[in-house]
Amino acid sequence: MVMKGREIILGILQSGPHTGYEINDILQTRLSHFFDATSGMIYPTLKKLGTEKLVTKQQISQTDRPNKNIYTITKAGKTAFSKAMSEPTSDEILKSDVLMRLYLVKIYRPNGYQNFFRKKLNVRKPNWRRYKSSWQPGWQMA
Amino acid sequence: MVMKGREIILGILQSGPHTGYEINDILQTRLSHFFDATSGMIYPTLKKLGTEKLVTKQQISQTDRPNKNIYTITKAGKTAFSKAMSEPTSDEILKSDVLMRLYLVKIYRPNGYQNFFRKKLNVRKPNWRRYKSSWQPGWQMA
C-alpha cells in the first residue's frame, strides 16, 4: 500500500490534535521533501476521515481570528494507521524529473547536449588539446 | 513543468515509431524506476496526442495477431517535447514511502521501533554493557 494523503494526515495526528492549518504547515515545512500538500487536499481528506470515524472534530469559536476545527485521532484511526504502516512498502519509485530527463536524452540525443547548449549559450567549441587529461567529451552508450 | 505521461511518451517516440504495446513494454522494463505506466494511461494519451497532431497513427492489419497501430512523432511533437525539456525542472520530490515512514515514526513513536520489533520478533533486550562502544540505542530528537 502506498503512503497517501490519508495515512500521512493520520500519522501527523498521532503526535497530538491539530487543526487543518497546522497540518498544512507541517507538510509544507517539515515534510515538504517527501510529500507536497495543498489545502484543496487536506480539508476534504479531514472531512472524509471524520465520516469514517477515524478522527473527531472539535470546533473552536474565535472572534478576532477565523474559527478553527481541532482534529483528534480516534482509536479506530490509530488502528488504521498502524495497519497501513505494517503493510508492505510500495515500490520505491522516484518520479524524478531530473533522472527521467537524463535518461531520455540518451534516447533522443545520443551525442548529448554539447552542441545544443553551446549554441544556446553562444560559447565557442573548446580546444580539448589544451587539457592534459585524456578525458574526451561525449556520451558513452550502454 | 513536471515530466508527465505525455512528455514521457513523446520522448520515447523520438527514438523511432512505436506501438502502444512497445511503449508500455519500454516503460515497464527500462524506465520502471522513474515512472510507472499502465495501458489505461498509455492508450488514452496516445489518442490525445493524435488529436493534437503531435503524433500520427499508421494502422497495420495482421491476421495471426491483433492489428496494431504504429505511432510516429510529428515535427510539432518534437517541438513540444524540446520545449518541455527546456522548461525548468519541477522540485525534486521523492514521494518515498520509506522516507515518509521513517520520518513519521519519530512523531508517533519517539523511542523508535526498538520495543515494538523486539516483541514482534520475540527477542530479548540486549545487554548493552557487553559492548565496548559508547553508542546507546534510541532516537535523538532534533
Added chain:
DNA sequence: CTGCGCATGTAACAAGTTACATGATTTA
C-alpha cells in the same frame, strides 16, 4: 494601505489506477 498570518473550504479540472473485455497464437 498593502501584504502577511490566521483559518477554512468548494468546484472544476487533470492525471492516473483498476478492472475488465476481446481473441488468436505459442509455449510449458
Added chain:
DNA sequence: TAAATCATGTAACTTGTTACATGCGCAG
C-alpha cells in the same frame, strides 16, 4: 490445457491540483 505473449481499448473510480472565496488583525 493452462498460461503467457501479442495488442488495443473503455469506464468507473481515486487522488490530487488549481483557482477561487471569505474576512479579521497587525506590522511595515
